[in-house]
Amino acid sequence: MDPEEYRKAAYASIDYIVDYYKTITERQVVSDVQPGYLRRLLPSEMPEEPESWDDIQKDFDSKIVPGLTHWQSPNFLAFFPGNTSFPSILGELYSAAFSAPAFNWICSPAVTELETIVLDWLAKQMGLPSEFLSDGEGGGVIQGSASEAVVTTMVAARDRYLRDAIASKYLTEEEKEAAIAAARGKLVAFASDQTHSSTQKAALIAGVKFIAIKTYPGDDYALTGDSLTKALKEAEDKGLLPFFLTASLGTTAICAVDKFVEIGEAMKDYPHTWKHIDAAYSGAALICPEFQHYLAGVEFFDSFDMNMHKWLLVNFDASCLYVRKRRHLTDALSITPSYLRNEASDSGLVIDYRDWQIPLGRRFRSLKIWFVMRTYGAKGMQEHIRKTLGIGVHFTKLIQSRPDLFSIVTPPRFGLSVFQIVPSNSDESAGDLTKRVADRINNGKVLFLTTSAVDGKMCIRVVTGSPWATDKAMTQAFDYILAISEEERKK
Ligand code: PLP
Numbered sequence: 081m082d083p084e085e086y087r088k089a090a091y092a093s094i095d096y097i098v099d100y101y102k103t104i105t106e107r108q109v110v111s112d113v114q115p116g117y118l119r120r121l122l123p124s125e126m127p128e129e130p131e132s133w134d135d136i137q138k139d140f141d142s143k144i145v146p147g148l149t150h151w152q153s154p155n156f157l158a159f160f161p162g163n164t165s166f167p168s169i170l171g172e173l174y175s176a177a178f179s180a181p182a183f184n185w186i187c188s189p190a191v192t193e194l195e196t197i198v199l200d201w202l203a204k205q206m207g208l209p210s211e212f213l214s215d216g217e218g219g220g221v222i223q224g225s226a227s228e229a230v231v232t233t234m235v236a237a238r239d240r241y242l243r244d245a246i247a248s249k250y251l252t253e254e255e256k257e258a259a260i261a262a263a264r265g266k267l268v269a270f271a272s273d274q275t276h277s278s279t280q281k282a283a284l285i286a287g288v289k290f291i292a293i294k295t296y297p298g299d300d301y302a303l304t305g306d307s308l309t310k311a312l313k314e315a316e317d318k319g320l321l322p323f324f325l326t327a328s329l330g331t332t333a334i335c336a337v338d339k340f341v342e343i344g345e346a347m348k349d350y351p352h353t354w355k356h357i358d359a360a361y362s363g364a365a366l367i368c369p370e371f372q373h374y375l376a377g378v379e380f381f382d383s384f385d386m387n388m389h390k391w392l393l394v395n396f397d398a399s400c401l402y403v404r405k406r407r408h409l410t411d412a413l414s415i416t417p418s419y420l421r422n423e424a425s426d427s428g429l430v431i432d433y434r435d436w437q438i439p440l441g442r443r444f445r446s447l448k449i450w451f452v453m454r455t456y457g458a459k460g461m462q463e464h465i466r467k468t469l470g471i472g473v474h475f476t477k478l479i480q481s482r483p484d485l486f487s488i489v490t491p492p493r494f495g496l497s498v499f500q501i502v503p504s505n506s507d508e509s510a511g512d513l514t515k516r517v518a519d520r521i522n523n524g525k526v527l528f529l530t531t532s533a534v535d536g537k538m539c540i541r542v543v544t545g546s547p548w549a550t551d552k553a554m555t556q557a558f559d560y561i562l563a564i565s566e567e568e569r570k571k
Contacts, residue, residue: 081133089133096137097169101152104548109155110525113147149528152546154553158530160332160361161468161545164395167455171448172395181441185430186422188444192431195222195446198453202400205458206366206386209379212402214431220402221409221436222445226360227278229385229401232409232438234282234324237354237382238267239412241323245352268315269324272303272338274331276358288323291315297535300491301334303327305342312350324354327381329374330362333532333541335493337362337374344380354408355381360399362494364391364545365469368462382408391545393452393464398445403436410435468545469495471554475542478558485565489539496543498534501565511538517561517568524564527557 081089121143151162182191199220200213212218223229246263247256268289271279275292283290293311295301312322325347327338340357347353357378363386365371378384385401388394403409414435416425424430434440456464472495479486479499487510489498500510501517515538518531530541540561544554 085133089137092137096141101548104150104153105155105553107150107153108525109150109153109528110522111147111149112525118143118147152548154544154546154549155527155557156546157542157544157557158528160390160543162389162396163391163393163545163547165393165452165456165547167451168393168395168448171451175444175447178444180444182444183434183440183442184420184422184425184432186424189430191442191444191446192433194450195433196220196431198446198449199400199402201453202367202388202449203402206363207369207372207375208366208384208402211379211404212384214406217406218402218404219406219431220400221433222397222442222449223385223399223401223437224397225278225399226276226358226385226387227281228438229383229399230278230326230356230358231282231285232401232413232436233354233356233383233385233403234269234279234286234288235438236403236408236412237324237356238286238288240354240408241267241321241352243411245321245323263321266319266321267323268320269326270308270311270315270322271326272301272307272328272331272336274301274303274333274336275326275328276332276360279326279358283324289320295336297490299339301331301336301534303338303343305339305346308343308346312346322350322353324356326356326358329357329359330494332361333539334490334498334534335362335496336490337493340375340377340380342377344377347380354383357381357384359384359386361387361390364388365465365494367392367458368465388449388452391465391468393456393461393547394448397443398449406436413437464547468547468549471495471544471549471551472497474551475544475554475558478555482562485562485569489534489537494543495545496541498532498539498541500537500539501569504569511536513569514538514540517565520564520568521561526560 150156152164180188180191182188185192196214203212203220210216223232242260242263246259250256250259268291269279269283270291270293272295273292274295280290291311293303293307295303315322327340327343329337347355366375383401383403385399388398388400389396425432433442472492476492476497479488479497485502486499487502489500500514503510503513515531518529518540521527521529532539532541
């Protein structure tokens with residue numbers, strides 16, 4: 081593709097994208113394709129000869145797009161949102177154009193410096209304590225996902241714990257090594273039973289034990305100081321070493337918020353245990369001052385992570401991880417062979433983000449964040465959060481208007497409603513009926529929603545954070561859910 085062919089293809093692609101968004105509300109949210117459909121449509125070998133862009137674009141339209149799920153559609157009510165926006169798409173375009181695996185500052189100084197600046201902007205906008213800003217000992221770094229962020233912090237936590245809580249008690253290198261080797265097999269990470277599975281997966285990857293602490297409906301499924309204290313004691317009685325804890329601001333199934341202040345108090349005698357906040361979805365709401373009270377207790381925590389790529393208008397991937405002390409990441413993750421050394425890095429005046437993450441190379445992700453922040457401004461981003469929250473409240477009210485048919489299972493939070501269908505007789509459980517309704521809705525492909533089991537109860541979760549969502553679309557979604565629920569209940 082030469083520059084002029086590129087110009088033509090790129091203009092046509094932009095037109096395609098604009099037309100896509102203009103028709104997004106009319107598209108069936110979930111694809112009709114069957115597993116393996118694409119293998120039947122594409123050749124089994126890569127093309128021998130170059131092909132024209134026109135042919136490729138035609139195949140993209142006729143073979144790939146039919147197999148897409150439309151996450152930006154107002155009828156996408158599943159999981160959590162996975163927003164994008166036009167400025168974010170432009171950021172990706174430029175990022176691809178100036179492609180650089182910018183692992184060190186010198187690889188492309190603007191890539192590193194813009195990242196530091198936009199993450200400081202975001203931290204200030206969310207009301208994070210100043211210790212998490214880059215002008216002190218802390219700072220932010222963009223990770224690929226919240227899962228990657230928790231693995232990264234867990235590795236740093238393991239390193240810090242083994243050094244500060246274990247090795248520091250011994251004098252000789254030999255003694256230190258023996259103590260570290262003995263301690264490794266006893267390390268345990270904690271989270272609540274509502275915490276996203278990424279913490280358990282991180283423990284698996286880090287080769288440490290994992291304990292999920294039970295939560296209760298009376299506490300709104302939040303992890304409390306008392307439950308944590310009990311779990312810590314039980315683990316220590318078994319000789320285990322608590323080195324890591326994830327607390328959640330907005331769990332996946334029900335958006336529960338753990339009791340940060342109580343957790344901080346309970347962990348006062350555990351200075352070497354790393355405390356991490358996972359605010360992957362709900363953290364986006366913190367850009368509005370009225371939600372910043374959720375941060376009470378954050379001063380007890382070592383790290384905080386939120387995904388702009390869920391609800392905050394930036395397309396995947398943009399997980400914003402903040403640490404109170406950046407040296408805890410760099411101590412654990414910095415290895416500098418001679419080919420990675422350079423004057424700027426050796427001077428200590430620059431950040432090399434490769435030392436704050438697992439991979440070496442990294443994408444220019446701050447550009448899309450910068451474009452979104454400048455195009456929307458804080459006001460526009462807050463408007464998006466408040467608008468979509470309002471649509472969530474609108475849906476909850478519709479559900480509450482039919483207590484004979486729907487029962488709310490957990491308090492609606494951050495735009496998420498969790499409910500069951502009420503059976504008309506005792507022959508069927510609410511869980512079975514709810515599952516039947518959810519399956520029928522998803523099979524119909526008019527809406528896409530997810531279910532989750534809360535304390536063994538099967539529930540439907542509905543959430544929208546799409547910039548394309550409206551009250552009207554949500555009312556239509558409710559009418560559809562209502563009609564199917566009534567029909568299924570009569571069966
Ligand atoms: N934490 C929470 C609360 C989530 O809901 C999710 C995903 O939905 C994750 C972590 C994992 O996010 P990611 O896909 O960025 O790893």
